[in-house]
Amino acid sequence: METSEETLKYYLSSGGLDSIPKENFSNFDPGKQKDPKSKRLAEEMVINTFNWVKEELTPFLAIFGNTGVGKTHMCRASAYFLASYQESFIHMTNQRFITIMKDFDKHESISSNELISDLMNRKFLIFDEIGFQYDPSGWLTTTLDGILIHRFDEELPTLICGNVQPKGQILTDRLKSRMKEKKMFTVTDMWDVKDYRGSKK
Numbered sequence: 001m002e003t004s005e006e007t008l009k010y011y012l013s014s015g016g017l018d019s020i021p022k023e024n025f026s027n028f029d030p031g032k033q034k035d036p037k038s039k040r041l042a043e044e045m046v047i048n049t050f051n052w053v054k055e056e057l058t059p060f061l062a063i064f065g066n067t068g069v070g071k072t073h074m075c076r077a078s079a080y081f082l083a084s085y086q087e088s089f090i091h092m093t094n095q096r097f098i099t100i101m102k103d104f105d106k107h108e109s110i111s112s113n114e115l116i117s118d119l120m121n122r123k124f125l126i127f128d129e130i131g132f133q134y135d136p137s138g139w140l141t142t143t144l145d146g147i148l149i150h151r152f153d154e155e156l157p158t159l160i161c162g163n164v165q166p167k168g169q170i171l172t173d174r175l176k177s178r179m180k181e182k183k184m185f186t187v188t189d190m191w192d193v194k195d196y197r198g199s200k201k
């Protein structure tokens with residue numbers, strides 16, 4: 001399918017991206033990782049993400065790991081791919097989510113329900129930097145948990161990435177429990193992968 005630049009930009013901007021990402025599936029090269037284990041895991045990550053975006057994987061895909069392993073690259077490449085196929089998606093980072101929600105909070109006249117319902121129901125959700133500025137008892141964590149659980153129950157394609165341990169404290173118990181459902185949830189644990197920036201020559 002041929003997508004004009006104008007259409008591409010329209011889909012990107014309705015998904016929350018102002019410009020065409022420089023990250024895509026062709027300029028991610030697992031072979032650039034130096035050690036064999038990092039290479040293999042980087043390969044697995046890109047295959048999983050590509051299959052997820054084509055809806056040929058489980059509805060939920062999580063990528064966890066250190067900084068610089070390519071998580072954000074996968075998120076932005078997915079957004080680019082979906083926009084190219086004119087699919088409806090929303091790309092969100094935890095930082096932006098917090099900023100927008102706190103802003104709604106300040107101006108009580110504006111409702112945050114619209115954003116929450118959009119995050120719940122948009123066909124694809126790409127959520128990066130999960131766990132950033134974690135606040136366990138806070139309403140933001142509870143709200144995000146509600147969004148993710150709703151999407152899980154509706155089997156809506158959802159990609160979550162972050163610097164968190166899959167079994168650690170930061171993810172909610174409800175989400176961790178659902179991660180055990182292998183038909184619904186693929187977890188790509190990248191904690192053994194080296195920072196790509198350090199391996200670059």
Ligand SMILES: Nc1ncnc2c1ncn2[C@@H]1O[C@H](COP(=O)(O)OP(=O)(O)O)[C@@H](O)[C@H]1O
Binds near residue numbers: 030066072196197
């Ligand atoms: N295997 C790879 N091939 C090409 N670029 C990569 C690869 N791994 C990481 N990068 C690049 O390295 C930088 C850091 O990756 P990023 O996706 O931001 O990591 P993370 O979100 O996991 O911290 C980005 O510019 C990304 O495009």
Ligand SMILES: [Mg+2]
Binds near residue numbers: 072128
């Ligand atoms: Mg990142």
